[in-house]
Amino acid sequence: MQTEIDWIGKRAQLFSNDRAIIDADTDESWTYFEINERAEQLAAILVDHQVNKGDRVALLAPNHVSYLDFLFACMKIGAIFVPLNWRLSTDELQYVVNDSGPTFIAVHQLFSEEHEWLEPSMIIKTNDYINSNHLNDIPLSVVDISEKDPLAMVYTGGTTGKPKGAVLSHQSIFWNAINTIVSWNLTKEDCTLTTIPMFHTGGLNALTTPILLAGGTVVLRSTFDPEEAVEELINYRCTTVLFIPTMYHMIVQTEMFKQADFPDMKVFLSGGAPCPLTVYEAFKNKGLKFKEGYGLTEAGPNNFYIDPDEALLHQGSVGRAMLFNEIKIVDEDGAEVDVNVNGELWLKGKHLFECYWNNEEETRNAFIQDWFxxxxLARRDAAGYVYIAGRKKEMIISGGENIYPLEIEHWLQSHEQVNEVAVVGLPHDKWGEVVAAFVSLCDGHMTEEVLVKYCEQKLSRYKIPKKFYMVDELPKTHVGKIDKNALVKEYSNI
Known part of the structure; x- marks a missing residue:
C-alpha cells in the first residue's frame, strides 16, 4: 500500500481512539484504529483472492460498515470499489456486473438468496464477517498508486439508456471531501446519519467520506423510516445530515419532527433533486437551519455552498461555488449567459470523475476541455446565487416558449392539499409539447378547476398545465427521485 494515498491509515495513526462509525441497527461502533484494522484485514483477504491493482471489487449490501471496509481496503491495494445498486432488477444488475467485470463480489446475506447467480466470493452475515474470514500473515506489499488511479466506480441512475460507470479516482474522492470540509466548515466534532443508500454517491461521498476525513463520526442505518431518522438524529447528537427531498417530505409530516428541538443540529442539507419550498417553510417555522445542495455522480457530488441564514433569504438557491471548484452557466454556443437567464451548468475541478467505464464516446461528449x-439548467441572480432550473432534457418547449417544470412544481407543491407533484411535457400535434401535471393529494378530493385557478395566481398563462392527472402515488427511480420518464412513457399516447 502507499501511505500518501492511504489517508484512513494516517488518521488511524494520529487519532486512533476517536469514534469513526456507529451501526444504528446494532449500536456497535468502531474507532479509527479499528476501522483501519478492518480495512487492512480485508485488503489481505482480497490479495489472497488474487485481486490486483485495477481489478474491480463489487459489493451488494444495504447501508453497512462493509461499504467503508471495502472502500478503504481498495484504497490500500489499488483496486476499484464497485457498490452495486440493490434496487435494480436482475436484468439491470446483470448488465452492471457484466460491464464492470469484478474479480471479487461480496453479497450481504439479505440479498444472497435472491442473487445466487452472482456466485459471490464472500457472504456477509454479521459485522464480524472480516474476522471470520481473516487469513493471518498475508503481507500488503507497496503498490504504486497515483492520485489519478481509479478508487471507485459508481453507476449513474440510468433513467435514460443503460447505466454508466462513473470512474472516481483517489483524487476525485479526496478533493470532494477536502472541498466540502473547508467550504462547509466540517470538523472532528461533527456527526452525521447516513440513510441515503451508499451505492449512491450521495450516501457514500456527500457527507460520509468528508466527515471521516475530517475525523468526525458517521452513523449508518440500513433502512429509512422518518420517525426513526428523527429519533436517531437526536439520540446520536448529529450535527448535520443529508436527506433527499422525498425523505424530507415524509419527515416534516411526522409528529416526532413537529415536537423535536434538535439541540445539536447545525444544519439540515437537502440534495439529489430540487427541494420543494414547503420543506424550507417547515424548517423555518421551527427555527431550524436548512439549505440545499447540488451534485451528481460525476461531480463530487458537492459543488456549492450557501450559509443557512442566506438560504432563508434566497430560498431554492444552492449558493455559490465552493472554494476549490469553478462553475459557469452557458448558452447553446458555450457563451456565458446574463444574470437571471437560464443556461446549462458547467463544472470544473479536481473532484470531477475521470471517465465513463468502457465508454470513450460518452466521456468525450461529457467534457469541453476541463469543463464537465x-x-x-441553472441561472445566477445579481447577487451571484445559483438556482437549479432542472434537467436540460426536461425543459418543455410548447408553442415556441421555453417552460421550466421546476417553477410550476414549486408553486403547485405549495398548495396545502398537494402531497407530491411532477410536471412534464407530453407530445402534442399543434404545440409540439403540452404541459402536464401529475398530482398526488394529501387527502380528500380536488378538481382540475381548483388547481388551474391556483396556478393563475402565480404563473403566466402559457405555463399553466393544460392537463392534470390525479394519481395515488408518483413513480420513483432506484434512488428515490420522481421518475418523470416513466410518466412520459405511460401517458404520451393518452
Whole structure:
C-alpha cells in the first residue's frame, strides 16, 4: 500500500481512539484504529483472492460498515470499489456486473438468496464477517498508486439508456471531501446519519467520506423510516445530515419532527433533486437551519455552498461555488449567459470523475476541455446565487416558449392539499409539447378547476398545465427521485 494515498491509515495513526462509525441497527461502533484494522484485514483477504491493482471489487449490501471496509481496503491495494445498486432488477444488475467485470463480489446475506447467480466470493452475515474470514500473515506489499488511479466506480441512475460507470479516482474522492470540509466548515466534532443508500454517491461521498476525513463520526442505518431518522438524529447528537427531498417530505409530516428541538443540529442539507419550498417553510417555522445542495455522480457530488441564514433569504438557491471548484452557466454556443437567464451548468475541478467505464464516446461528449457538461439548467441572480432550473432534457418547449417544470412544481407543491407533484411535457400535434401535471393529494378530493385557478395566481398563462392527472402515488427511480420518464412513457399516447 502507499501511505500518501492511504489517508484512513494516517488518521488511524494520529487519532486512533476517536469514534469513526456507529451501526444504528446494532449500536456497535468502531474507532479509527479499528476501522483501519478492518480495512487492512480485508485488503489481505482480497490479495489472497488474487485481486490486483485495477481489478474491480463489487459489493451488494444495504447501508453497512462493509461499504467503508471495502472502500478503504481498495484504497490500500489499488483496486476499484464497485457498490452495486440493490434496487435494480436482475436484468439491470446483470448488465452492471457484466460491464464492470469484478474479480471479487461480496453479497450481504439479505440479498444472497435472491442473487445466487452472482456466485459471490464472500457472504456477509454479521459485522464480524472480516474476522471470520481473516487469513493471518498475508503481507500488503507497496503498490504504486497515483492520485489519478481509479478508487471507485459508481453507476449513474440510468433513467435514460443503460447505466454508466462513473470512474472516481483517489483524487476525485479526496478533493470532494477536502472541498466540502473547508467550504462547509466540517470538523472532528461533527456527526452525521447516513440513510441515503451508499451505492449512491450521495450516501457514500456527500457527507460520509468528508466527515471521516475530517475525523468526525458517521452513523449508518440500513433502512429509512422518518420517525426513526428523527429519533436517531437526536439520540446520536448529529450535527448535520443529508436527506433527499422525498425523505424530507415524509419527515416534516411526522409528529416526532413537529415536537423535536434538535439541540445539536447545525444544519439540515437537502440534495439529489430540487427541494420543494414547503420543506424550507417547515424548517423555518421551527427555527431550524436548512439549505440545499447540488451534485451528481460525476461531480463530487458537492459543488456549492450557501450559509443557512442566506438560504432563508434566497430560498431554492444552492449558493455559490465552493472554494476549490469553478462553475459557469452557458448558452447553446458555450457563451456565458446574463444574470437571471437560464443556461446549462458547467463544472470544473479536481473532484470531477475521470471517465465513463468502457465508454470513450460518452466521456468525450461529457467534457469541453476541463469543463464537465452537467446537462442541468441553472441561472445566477445579481447577487451571484445559483438556482437549479432542472434537467436540460426536461425543459418543455410548447408553442415556441421555453417552460421550466421546476417553477410550476414549486408553486403547485405549495398548495396545502398537494402531497407530491411532477410536471412534464407530453407530445402534442399543434404545440409540439403540452404541459402536464401529475398530482398526488394529501387527502380528500380536488378538481382540475381548483388547481388551474391556483396556478393563475402565480404563473403566466402559457405555463399553466393544460392537463392534470390525479394519481395515488408518483413513480420513483432506484434512488428515490420522481421518475418523470416513466410518466412520459405511460401517458404520451393518452
Amino acid at each position: 457538461l452537467t446537462g442541468d
